[in-house]
Amino acid sequence: QVQLVESGGGLVQAGGSLRLSCAASGRTFSSYAMAWFRQAPGKEREFVAVISWNIGNRGYANSVKGRFTISRDNAKNTVYLEMNSLKPDDTAVYYCAAGRLGVADTVTGYDYWGQGTQVTVSS
Numbered sequence: 599q600v601q602l603v604e605s606g607g608g609l610v611q612a613g614g615s616l617r618l619s620c621a622a623s624g625r626t627f628s629s630y631a632m633a634w635f636r637q638a639p640g641k642e643r644e645f646v647a648v649i650s651w652n653i654g655n656r657g658y659a660n661s662v663k664g665r666f667t668i669s670r671d672n673a674k675n676t677v678y679l680e681m682n683s684l685k686p687d688d689t690a691v692y693y694c695a696a697g698r699l700g701v702a703d704t705v706t707g708y709d710y711w712g713q714g715t716q717v718t719v720s721s
Contacts, residue, residue, distance in 0.1 A: 600624040600710040602694045607715030610684055614719070618679040620694030620712060628672040631697050633708060634679045636690035636717075643693065645703040647679060655701050661687075684719045691716050 606618040618634070633648040647668040648657045656668055667680040677694060692715050695708035702708065 600627065600630065600696045602696060602710055602712035604692065604694050604712045604715040607692060607717045609718045609720065612685055612719055612721050614684050615680070615682045616684065616717060618681065618692055618694075618715060618717075620677045620679075622675045622677070622694075622696065624675075627675040627696070629698070630710075631699070631701050632668075632670055632677040633695045633697070633702070634668060634677075635693045635695060635705065636688075637693070637714075638690040641690075643705055645705075646692070648701045648703065649677065650701050657701055657703060659703070681717070684717075686719045686721045689717060689719050 601623040603621045610616055629651050631650050634646040635643050636646050637643040645659050649668045649670050665683045670677040694712040696710040697708035699707050
């Protein structure tokens with residue numbers, strides 16, 4: 599079992615930055631691929647970024663490539679999402695997810711989910 603708790607969301611102006619954190623419980627954190635997804639009101643949950651268990655592979659949605667950076671610290675059981683040049687379209691609830699199948703960009707590829715943290719970008 600892995601429990602995930604996100605933090606770091608908030609209100610920011612367009613062009614600003616935020617850093618999200620996801621703290622995981624469980625001794626097997628380092629064996630999971632970790633990802634960030636987001637869900638805006640009235641829309642489906644969508645993939646944002648993923649990082650493999652050994653940090654060897656990273657992947658990003660086209661909409662955030664070049665602006666967002668995913669990283670992880672296995673010693674601290676934490677994964678991060680650094681978000682720069684934020685746009686109003688980035689407004690959503692951001693979810694952290696953990697999965698054993700390796701890097702994936704679909705909701706079904708993940709076994710555990712956090713409760714989410716709200717990110718609001720004003721224009």
